Amino acid sequence: MPYLTAASLAEQLTVTRRLTSEPFGVNLFVPGEPARQDDVARYAASLADTARHAGIELGDPVFEDDDWTAKLTLLLHEPVPVVSFTFGCPDAETVTRLQGVGSEVWVTVGSPQEATEATTAGADVLVAQGSEAGGHRGGSDDDASIGLLSLLQLLAARTHLPLVATGGIATGAAVAAVLAAGARAAALGTAFLCCPEAGTAPVHREAPHRSAPTAVTRAFTGRAARGIRNQFLDQHTAHAPAAYPEVHHLTAPLRQAGRARGEADLVNLWAGQSYPLVRDLPAADLVRRIDAETQAALQAALSAVNRSDSPAADQ
Amino acid sequence: MPYLTAASLAEQLTVTRRLTSEPFGVNLFVPGEPARQDDVARYAASLADTARHAGIELGDPVFEDDDWTAKLTLLLHEPVPVVSFTFGCPDAETVTRLQGVGSEVWVTVGSPQEATEATTAGADVLVAQGSEAGGHRGGSDDDASIGLLSLLQLLAARTHLPLVATGGIATGAAVAAVLAAGARAAALGTAFLCCPEAGTAPVHREAPHRSAPTAVTRAFTGRAARGIRNQFLDQHTAHAPAAYPEVHHLTAPLRQAGRARGEADLVNLWAGQSYPLVRDLPAADLVRRIDAETQAALQAALSAVNRSDSPAADQ
Numbered sequence: 239m240p241y242l243t244a245a246s247l248a249e250q251l252t253v254t255r256r257l258t259s260e261p262f263g264v265n266l267f268v269p270g271e272p273a274r275q276d277d278v279a280r281y282a283a284s285l286a287d288t289a290r291h292a293g294i295e296l297g298d299p300v301f302e303d304d305d306w307t308a309k310l311t312l313l314l315h316e317p318v319p320v321v322s323f324t325f326g327c328p329d330a331e332t333v334t335r336l337q338g339v340g341s342e343v344w345v346t347v348g349s350p351q352e353a354t355e356a357t358t359a360g361a362d363v364l365v366a367q368g369s370e371a372g373g374h375r376g377g378s379d380d381d382a383s384i385g386l387l388s389l390l391q392l393l394a395a396r397t398h399l400p401l402v403a404t405g406g407i408a409t410g411a412a413v414a415a416v417l418a419a420g421a422r423a424a425a426l427g428t429a430f431l432c433c434p435e436a437g438t439a440p441v442h443r444e445a446p447h448r449s450a451p452t453a454v455t456r457a458f459t460g461r462a463a464r465g466i467r468n469q470f471l472d473q474h475t476a477h478a479p480a481a482y483p484e485v486h487h488l489t490a491p492l493r494q495a496g497r498a499r500g501e502a503d504l505v506n507l508w509a510g511q512s513y514p515l516v517r518d519l520p521a522a523d524l525v526r527r528i529d530a531e532t533q534a535a536l537q538a539a540l541s542a543v544n545r546s547d548s549p550a551a552d553q
Numbered sequence: 554m555p556y557l558t559a560a561s562l563a564e565q566l567t568v569t570r571r572l573t574s575e576p577f578g579v580n581l582f583v584p585g586e587p588a589r590q591d592d593v594a595r596y597a598a599s600l601a602d603t604a605r606h607a608g609i610e611l612g613d614p615v616f617e618d619d620d621w622t623a624k625l626t627l628l629l630h631e632p633v634p635v636v637s638f639t640f641g642c643p644d645a646e647t648v649t650r651l652q653g654v655g656s657e658v659w660v661t662v663g664s665p666q667e668a669t670e671a672t673t674a675g676a677d678v679l680v681a682q683g684s685e686a687g688g689h690r691g692g693s694d695d696d697a698s699i700g701l702l703s704l705l706q707l708l709a710a711r712t713h714l715p716l717v718a719t720g721g722i723a724t725g726a727a728v729a730a731v732l733a734a735g736a737r738a739a740a741l742g743t744a745f746l747c748c749p750e751a752g753t754a755p756v757h758r759e760a761p762h763r764s765a766p767t768a769v770t771r772a773f774t775g776r777a778a779r780g781i782r783n784q785f786l787d788q789h790t791a792h793a794p795a796a797y798p799e800v801h802h803l804t805a806p807l808r809q810a811g812r813a814r815g816e817a818d819l820v821n822l823w824a825g826q827s828y829p830l831v832r833d834l835p836a837a838d839l840v841r842r843i844d845a846e847t848q849a850a851l852q853a854a855l856s857a858v859n860r861s862d863s864p865a866a867d868q
Contacts (some may be wrong), residue, residue, distance in 0.1 A: 391830055416730065418854040419730040
């Protein structure tokens with residue numbers, strides 16, 4: 239029932255360790271609180287027409303914690319180099335225990351307040367997620383969100399923790415930009431959407447050829463997430479409650495049917511705001527290209543600044 | 554009645570030419586269409602309590618075009634190096650006439666679609682305004698908006714026109730970032746809010762010491778604009794219509810009273826998302842600091858990338 243069970247995670251760790259000796263990380267969803275059942279029932283009722291039209295029965299909107307305790311136990315017994323958190327901040331005890339077995343703790347934040355919370359909890363690294371990001375928002379589930387470049391400046395002024403920038407980074411020029419803004423690294427998600435290695439459904443893989451803008455919605459999962467606008471998103475965003483993972487389970491059969499049948503209008507087409515720039519290259523080639531673009535972008539910018547500062551340019 | 558009359562603009566041009574021989578620009582508001590009077594009347598009614606409580610009579614919600622024709626005539630007779638446009642795209646004839654008297658035409662855009670429109674109209678330069686920006690949004694008045702770093706990548710992939718980046722740029726690190734992302738220049742607004750030279754009201758000058766987040770609202774002017782959240786914004790955003798400049802004139806006496814009395818909760822506290830980083834330095838000092846920060850940020854980023862690519866770093 240969880241998004242990923244602790245048993246599946248254990249298998250994935252075994253496979254990953256067989257494939258590489260490089261450092262890697264595991265990302266955990268910090269559990270929230272059960273939603274009001276009234277809110278969920280009202281939303282389920284509003285989806286009835288869509289479900290009937292698709293010939294699909296809605297899922298059971300249960301609350302669960304994504305195997306939180308079992309996953310933490312696993313990670314304390316089989317430590318990984320990085321444990322990152324999203325959907326909130328783990329408590330200081332959890333952070334300390336993971337650090338005690340040698341893991342670095344990374345916490346996803348979207349505002350200066352969340353950065354302070356993560357710093358107080360003892361995080362080693364802050365993952366600064368800008369409003370451009372595709373998929374779920376990492377921090378608190380409210381409507382405000384800050385553009386990546388503004389967020390990086392605000393966090394750099396407030397903390398000495400290393401920052402990993404994420405949200406809308408599709409090119410080496412943007413990696414160069416976040417490094418110049420003070421980030422230690424960039425994390426890319428949507429950029430890998432169409433790599434042959436990605437587990438992206440065909441209907442989602444075609445999405446970058448659409449021209450629709452993205453929007454933030456709770457319609458698919460009950461948590462704010464950015465996806466490419468489609469019929470489901472446009473029809474149901476306005477009345478979707480904050481109720482994760484209840485709404486996730488409620489809409490799962492619809493989304494699964496949409497993926498199986500190639501009906502993009504039923505599927506959560508998660509994508510960041512730079513999604514039209516996605517490239518369908520093998521992952522390693524994409525990383526190499528982005529690395530080359532990053533260096534070229536920094537060198538070009540530095541040359542331009544030096545040129546405009548030279549006396550000759552003023553004449 | 555306009556925000557700035559053509560006669561006042563003419564005076565400002567004379568003064569500016571006396572002060573400097575450096576290139577400068579004039580920014581024009583592209584006029585819209587009158588709003589539905591019903592919408593404006595309904596909004597006026599919803600402001601009645603706030604106005605009564607403040608002891609202020611609301612303004613007359615007239616439509617006008619900010620002296621559009623007279624200003625264009627002035628600028629064709631007394632050309633300036635740059636004429637920039639916001640609130641929409643001028644038609645191709647207007648662009649051609651201004652270029653004919655030697656002016657560069659810059660158009661503010663917030664999306665790839667608006668960039669295409671401006672390019673088709675013949676713009677020389679695109680001002681790429683990210684969602685982080687304070688004050689009015691430059692392009693169309695809809696609710697979608699794109700983070701600056703994502704917007705720069707999307708525009709760079711689509712046009713060879715020079716890009717000027719704006720929105721949430723408060724530090725040289727961010728100037729470095731937008732240059733690395735492919736912008737030719739950066740335009741800063743909120744960063745100058747507290748300079749002694751700025752015509753900022755005292756109540757607005759204190760705003761950076763507040764800790765409230767910003768939000769986008771039509772409550773003050775009838776056009777989407779970002780400001781620091783206060784009581785007026787929180788109470789009236791939900792029901793404010795798209796009706797510029799009618800709502801601007803409607804709320805003008807309230808905002809004027811707020812500024813005069815030091816009541817921040819009545820005032821449009823325009824500010825970009827990086828506003829907590831505003832520095833109260835003289836403008837020239839601020840520019841020099843930002844320039845030094847820009848160079849340092851690019852050099853540091855390039856060194857970091859070169860270091861991480863060297864074989865020694867992998868050992």
